[in-house]
Amino acid sequence: MRNKLLRVNMNSLTTKFEDLPKSLRNLGGRGLTSSIVKEEVPPTCHPLRSNNKLVFAPGMVTGTSAPSSGRLSVGGKSPLTGGIKESNVGTNFAQALARLGVKVIIVEGQFDDRYKLLQVDSEGVSFADATPWSDIGLYEAYEGLRQEFGDQVDICGTGIVGEMEAANSGIVFNDPEGLPSRYSGRGGLGAVMASRGLKFIVLDDEGAPGVDLADEEQFRKGTKKLTNALTEHDVTKPGGTLNSYGTDAMVDVINEAGALPQFNFSKGRDDRAAKVSGEAKAEEIKNREGTRPHACHDGCVIQCSEIWTKPGGEDPVGVLEYESVWSLGPNCGIYDLDTVGELNRACNDLGLDTIEAGATIAVAMEGGLLDFGDGTGALELMDEIREGTSKGRILANGAEFAGQALGVTRVPAVKGQAMPAYDPRAIKGMGVTYATTPMGADHTAGYTVSPEILSVGGEEDPLSSEGKSTLSREIQYATAFIDSTGYCLFTTFATADIPKGEEGLIESVNGVLGTDYTADDILEIGKKIIEKERQFNKEAGFTKEDDRLPEFMVEEELPPHDESFDVSVEQLDEVFET
Amino acid sequence: MAIQCRLYGKFKKLASKTDSASGTVGIIELQEKFCKVEDLLGYLDLNEEQISHIIVNGRYVGQGKDLEDGDRVAIFPKELSLLYKWYFD
Numbered sequence A: 001m002r003n004k005l006l007r008v009n010m011n012s013l014t015t016k017f018e019d020l021p022k023s024l025r026n027l028g029g030r031g032l033t034s035s036i037v038k039e040e041v042p043p044t045c046h047p048l049r050s051n052n053k054l055v056f057a058p059g060m061v062t063g064t065s066a067p068s069s070g071r072l073s074v075g076g077k078s079p080l081t082g083g084i085k086e087s088n089v090g091t092n093f094a095q096a097l098a099r100l101g102v103k104v105i106i107v108e109g110q111f112d113d114r115y116k117l118l119q120v121d122s123e124g125v126s127f128a129d130a131t132p133w134s135d136i137g138l139y140e141a142y143e144g145l146r147q148e149f150g151d152q153v154d155i156c157g158t159g160i161v162g163e164m165e166a167a168n169s170g171i172v173f174n175d176p177e178g179l180p181s182r183y184s185g186r187g188g189l190g191a192v193m194a195s196r197g198l199k200f201i202v203l204d205d206e207g208a209p210g211v212d213l214a215d216e217e218q219f220r221k222g223t224k225k226l227t228n229a230l231t232e233h234d235v236t237k238p239g240g241t242l243n244s245y246g247t248d249a250m251v252d253v254i255n256e257a258g259a260l261p262q263f264n265f266s267k268g269r270d271d272r273a274a275k276v277s278g279e280a281k282a283e284e285i286k287n288r289e290g291t292r293p294h295a296c297h298d299g300c301v302i303q304c305s306e307i308w309t310k311p312g313g314e315d316p317v318g319v320l321e322y323e324s325v326w327s328l329g330p331n332c333g334i335y336d337l338d339t340v341g342e343l344n345r346a347c348n349d350l351g352l353d354t355i356e357a358g359a360t361i362a363v364a365m366e367g368g369l370l371d372f373g374d375g376t377g378a379l380e381l382m383d384e385i386r387e388g389t390s391k392g393r394i395l396a397n398g399a400e401f402a403g404q405a406l407g408v409t410r411v412p413a414v415k416g417q418a419m420p421a422y423d424p425r426a427i428k429g430m431g432v433t434y435a436t437t438p439m440g441a442d443h444t445a446g447y448t449v450s451p452e453i454l455s456v457g458g459e460e461d462p463l464s465s466e467g468k469s470t471l472s473r474e475i476q477y478a479t480a481f482i483d484s485t486g487y488c489l490f491t492t493f494a495t496a497d498i499p500k501g502e503e504g505l506i507e508s509v510n511g512v513l514g515t516d517y518t519a520d521d522i523l524e525i526g527k528k529i530i531e532k533e534r535q536f537n538k539e540a541g542f543t544k545e546d547d548r549l550p551e552f553m554v555e556e557e558l559p560p561h562d563e564s565f566d567v568s569v570e571q572l573d574e575v576f577e578t
Numbered sequence B: 001m002a003i004q005c006r007l008y009g010k011f012k013k014l015a016s017k018t019d020s021a022s023g024t025v026g027i028i029e030l031q032e033k034f035c036k037v038e039d040l041l042g043y044l045d046l047n048e049e050q051i052s053h054i055i056v057n058g059r060y061v062g063q064g065k066d067l068e069d070g071d072r073v074a075i076f077p078k079e080l081s082l083l084y085k086w087y088f089d
């Protein structure tokens, strides 16, 4: 059983292995999920009814010994944006699925008598009743599932907010310790999963056949070069930035650059932000004897992750990423790591995407439900969500929905999805990406922050609107390729600067697939993926008017730079009109 | 008016005090006159090799940047580097 497509029909509770069609064989991750969603999901369907499908696909090299390659894409039509969605996660689940010979799982139809659990192992596929682990928090559920199925299994599932079929529900994967802390968070795919009647997938890869290598020598040569680059580069090496401080190292830099959105995108810099920086957090983790560094999956050489705990090392939460710390912290006027940690724990437990959850709380603060900076109040809102009160259900549907309910006009969202931790008025290229990616506001879709803020020369002025269309387009194409390989996006810090690393990355892909891609093919492969995604959105009813930032960002200036978003609509439309 | 120098990571040790808002950033208030960022670095005895990036008044700058009274200068060490260099090759 290798290179298989596993089709799971929830209407009849049947499963079948199919040969992957030739046209899909060289794809992986995002390329695979987006191609299948485009092919099989009617763009105008209701995301929570039976015509939508949920697609899981590990990357091209995932499941091999390639470094930092345990990534998986989940795709479907998003209940948050109404468009196509690919949400990417790093987890051992990705590797286990690939080693089981499954290139893609397509979950279709709906099982009405909820909930089922799907088990996949080297013997085959079966369903089990998921009721004992439904309607409870995911920390308890994952512990229970590991007791039932063994510590070695990998799990993905959807939480209480998924069961509510709320638009801010992610799909949650285990970290190597079994904590429900690795997320395909964005776009509400947890609700798509729950609405199929599927609550969990449990994998056991013992005795799995592993991933075929078309050209082992090429693969080994490539992964060696890539590993060398990753262990050499200041950002990715052992003891380097990501390894020492995690993604949260961004807090201080972006705050100094005046681009860290705070108090619901009202200001870009506040000196209190350093209280929740990667540096402050790493020090505190050391004090508490938590874990840092840590890998989100076995075989990551960068290891940007960690395990945050309560004081005294109690009650592990999992990683506190930059985006989560920012959204649940400074964006809500909260500058306290313990409060942020507990809010993040609530998100993990309920199955909420942290970026959307923090943005929603900040909108609720602006709407007068509670004061900015009120951490206790924010935790109480999480309880309302858990209890499924009317208020809780409104908040579980994301920032835009909450904004409408509360009469808030300053909602930082594009295509219904809340913005991450870079204010587009201070980093213009990021605004171009937020506006134009088919995903809704998404920083990973085209991370222009690197050349705008983080480059050595600083030739790209983050406050200028010049040239940002081309910059965003090229990075979006390159990203769509990386999201398909199964490599973590953070490998690009090293491959971007060290040519041999990039060469190695491509060789490793060729070694697995038997292709002869060169660096010149990357943008073309990415372009094809984005074209499919844009076509889906077009058929779902999106127009270029949806490729815009919220009005308040065009009209209101952001201190300290006092800049508004002044990239013209012509420049935005030019991104994909090539 | 002085120049406020904000030191991150291990550079924090160069400062005798931390900022009041967060208590974690090293702060040096300099009354001396510095023409350029490189002069300031010389004064702090820091060389290019140790530095990842410098942000003056919210803008990423090179070492040749002119300094003025009232400037806010943030200096990040190598181990806080988050760089892509290839865009400018």
Ligand code: SF4
Binding pocket: A068, A069, A070, A090, A242, A294, A295, A296, A297, A300, A301, A302, A303, A304, A305, A488, A489, A490
């Ligand atoms: S660098 Fe971080 S996010 Fe990427 S694969 Fe490694 S641990 Fe996971």
